[in-house]
Amino acid sequence: MTIIHLSDLHFGMPEYVKELGTNVLRKMKEIKPDIIIITGDITNSGYLEDYEEAKEFIDSLESKRKLIVPGNHDARNAGYLLFEEFFKTRYPVMKIGNLKIVGVDSSQPDLDDGHIGRSIYDFVRKELEGFPVKIVVLHHHLIPVPETGRERNIPMDAGDFLKLISQLKVNLVLCGHKHVPWFWKLNGILMINAGTATTRRTKARVEASFNVIKIEEERNIFVERLSSRTFKKELIYNGVI
Ligand SMILES: [Fe+2]
Ligand SMILES: [Fe+2]
Numbered sequence: 001m002t003i004i005h006l007s008d009l010h011f012g013m014p015e016y017v018k019e020l021g022t023n024v025l026r027k028m029k030e031i032k033p034d035i036i037i038i039t040g041d042i043t044n045s046g047y048l049e050d051y052e053e054a055k056e057f058i059d060s061l062e063s064k065r066k067l068i069v070p071g072n073h074d075a076r077n078a079g080y081l082l083f084e085e086f087f088k089t090r091y092p093v094m095k096i097g098n099l100k101i102v103g104v105d106s107s108q109p110d111l112d113d114g115h116i117g118r119s120i121y122d123f124v125r126k127e128l129e130g131f132p133v134k135i136v137v138l139h140h141h142l143i144p145v146p147e148t149g150r151e152r153n154i155p156m157d158a159g160d161f162l163k164l165i166s167q168l169k170v171n172l173v174l175c176g177h178k179h180v181p182w183f184w185k186l187n188g189i190l191m192i193n194a195g196t197a198t199t200r201r202t203k204a205r206v207e208a209s210f211n212v213i214k215i216e217e218e219r220n221i222f223v224e225r226l227s228s229r230t231f232k233k234e235l236i237y238n239g240v241i
Pocket of ligand 1: 008071073179
């Protein structure tokens with residue numbers, strides 16, 4: 001099972017780099033992933049034309065399955081309504097074999113701060129309980145990411161949500177937002193942050209990138225980060241989840 005994890009495409013932003021977008025499209029044709037997961041900020045301002053461009057790009061990504069959650073930028077200017085129009089739901093759920101993937105909208109209109117909300121916890125619990133491999137997808141990071149400056153946008157209820165996913169024995173969390181790739185392993189949960197795949201809005205010498213995740217024999221996981229510019233690979237994680 002090959003999962004591509006993209007994030008922070010930011011269509012409509014002057015820092016969007018067409019060449020990087022073209023590279024990502026080209027690489028998807030080569031990899032042909034089983035699923036592409038996009039952890040939000042597909043647009044820069046939530047405007048209709050941003051969404052139209054993002055939709056066209058996402059539609060041309062080569063994969064049978066796509067799961068997308070909104071980010072804080074997508075929720076701006078009532079963009080969350082357009083997100084639902086273009087991608088049906090802000091809480092996508094997918095089952096592939098023994099894998100269950102649940103997407104959660106952690107954005108709030110016109111705020112950068114993350115918030116999941118207690119009313120969503122039951123939905124997450126019901127969707128994930130009983131599945132051998134559980135994956136949660138959201139835009140905001142649940143734990144601070146190094147070299148990203150002052151911490152300020154972690155979901156306000158991150159502590160409670162971490163407790164919930166810990167109790168549920170979630171195997172993998174995928175998120176974005178900070179434009180800096182990183183991973184943590186906490187209480188048995190592997191948490192992977194993707195960088196920005198298609199913009200020059202990066203920090204220091206961090207390059208635009210995306211993650212290639214391979215899950216085999218139920219829980220063996222192999223995670224690589226690929227530069228969107230050079231396709232240079234870096235091993236992130238090789239182990240069991
Ligand atoms: Fe972003
Ligand atoms: Fe964001």
